[in-house]
Amino acid sequence: MTLYRLLLRLLLPGLVLGVLLRRLRGRGVAHELRERLALDPGAGRPIWLHGASNGEITSARWLLEELLARDPSASLIVTCNNPTARTMVRSWGLPRTDARLAPWDSPGAVHRFLTHWRPRALLLLENELWPERLAGCAARGIPVLAIGARLSESSARRWGRVAPGLLRQMLGAIGWLSAQDAASERRFVAAGLSPERLGPRLLLKAGVRPALPATPPFPAPPRARCLLAASTHEGEEAAVLQAFRSARDLFDLLVIAPRHPQRGPEILALARTEGIDARLRSRGDTPDAPIYVADTLGEMGLWYGLCGATFIGGTLAPRGGHTPFEPMEAGSALVHGPSIHNFAEVFAALDAAGAALPVSSAEDLGAALARLTPERQQALIAAAHAQPRATDPTPILAALDRLTRPA
Numbered sequence: 042m043t044l045y046r047l048l049l050r051l052l053l054p055g056l057v058l059g060v061l062l063r064r065l066r067g068r069g070v071a072h073e074l075r076e077r078l079a080l081d082p083g084a085g086r087p088i089w090l091h092g093a094s095n096g097e098i099t100s101a102r103w104l105l106e107e108l109l110a111r112d113p114s115a116s117l118i119v120t121c122n123n124p125t126a127r128t129m130v131r132s133w134g135l136p137r138t139d140a141r142l143a144p145w146d147s148p149g150a151v152h153r154f155l156t157h158w159r160p161r162a163l164l165l166l167e168n169e170l171w172p173e174r175l176a177g178c179a180a181r182g183i184p185v186l187a188i189g190a191r192l193s194e195s196s197a198r199r200w201g202r203v204a205p206g207l208l209r210q211m212l213g214a215i216g217w218l219s220a221q222d223a224a225s226e227r228r229f230v231a232a233g234l235s236p237e238r239l240g241p242r243l244l245l246k247a248g249v250r251p252a253l254p255a256t257p258p259f260p261a262p263p264r265a266r267c268l269l270a271a272s273t274h275e276g277e278e279a280a281v282l283q284a285f286r287s288a289r290d291l292f293d294l295l296v297i298a299p300r301h302p303q304r305g306p307e308i309l310a311l312a313r314t315e316g317i318d319a320r321l322r323s324r325g326d327t328p329d330a331p332i333y334v335a336d337t338l339g340e341m342g343l344w345y346g347l348c349g350a351t352f353i354g355g356t357l358a359p360r361g362g363h364t365p366f367e368p369m370e371a372g373s374a375l376v377h378g379p380s381i382h383n384f385a386e387v388f389a390a391l392d393a394a395g396a397a398l399p400v401s402s403a404e405d406l407g408a409a410l411a412r413l414t415p416e417r418q419q420a421l422i423a424a425a426h427a428q429p430r431a432t433d434p435t436p437i438l439a440a441l442d443r444l445t446r447p448a
């Protein structure tokens with residue numbers, strides 16, 4: 042822990058400089074630095090929920106609503122790692138809920154945050170296990186619950202090689218943990234988590250219900266003839282464009298929703314270089330061309346509802362894949378590549394049930410899409426809807442009550 046704190050002290054000036062540079066370029070927000078350093082006062086004794094970004098926090102919205110509904114006196118502080126997620130939480134208009142950027146994981150920032158807010162408990166989503174936050178909560182007797190936690194094989198190996206003692210200390214600060222899958226569960230226990238602190242497995246993103254518009258706000262082809270490439274990464278768009286060419290007999294429209302919307306103009310240029318006419322959502326264009334680049338935030342429900350089939354981004358690029366649950370809930374047939382370690386058990390179950398269409402490479406994607414008839418789409422959708430979901434909040438609420446009960 043001493044070495045980690047020393048490293049953070051060395052890095053902190055660079056983090057501050059990065060915020061200041063973004064401000065100078067017009068990309069910062071007024072209070073970012075104050076929130077990162079936890080300089081502003083808090084209020085009350087809220088439950089603190091922390092998630093990395095939009096996807097993680099959206100997946101926990103139902104949990105936030107449950108916490109507020111069950112206790113009219115409860116308040117929440119939600120922290121995240123980027124301003125867009127903070128803005129999203131504030132836009133929900135949840136009562137007794139504040140949203141801030143997470144304090145940097147330095148001793149000073151964490152100490153100030155815990156002193157200002159005095160949280161009753163900390164709920165961590167997925168992979169957001171930070172040494173200083175955990176140590177600070179342990180020192181003050183603040184219960185920590187890790188929800189839908191995941192520890193990949195590569196992460197476990199890296200921790201074991203670099204700082205096994207630090208990971209053991211971090212896990213010792215966690216009072217209750219629900220893992221995403223059995224493999225993560227085993228790795229957490231092997232790394233030092235007490236088996237008695239394990240709760241039922243829980244995958245938060247399985248509970249997400251995307252907001253679907255009744256009808257698209259613009260003219261569009263029939264749903265079965267619209268294809269979505271969701272949360273794509275650099276390199277995947279070129280493969281999807283080539284595959285779309287091979288499937289033009291079945292699809293009239295390809296919507297590309299990049300993981301990082303600022304890449305929209307780059308993807309627009311790529312499509313036009315490939316000789317395919319394209320439009321850009323952020324410019325107010327409508328999809329009156331074969332390619333529509335959806336470079337906006339907060340509209341994924343619109344695209345899932347518009348498109349009868351969805352290619353899951355991050356599965357051709359070596360990113361481990363993004364959530365299949367939102368397109369599943371929207372009734373969009375699933376197609377994915379080989380890089381699926383973020384949701385390995387989920388994709389394995391979907392593939393085994395005939396509820397998703399796996400492809401082994403970018404080259405295979407075109408052939409797979411060329412066989413994705415409306416009838417095949419419906420078969421995949423029906424099989425996906427038959428899959429069980431692991432989103433019961435009861436174990437989380439029971440653990441929270443037990444850990445926050447006065448001694």
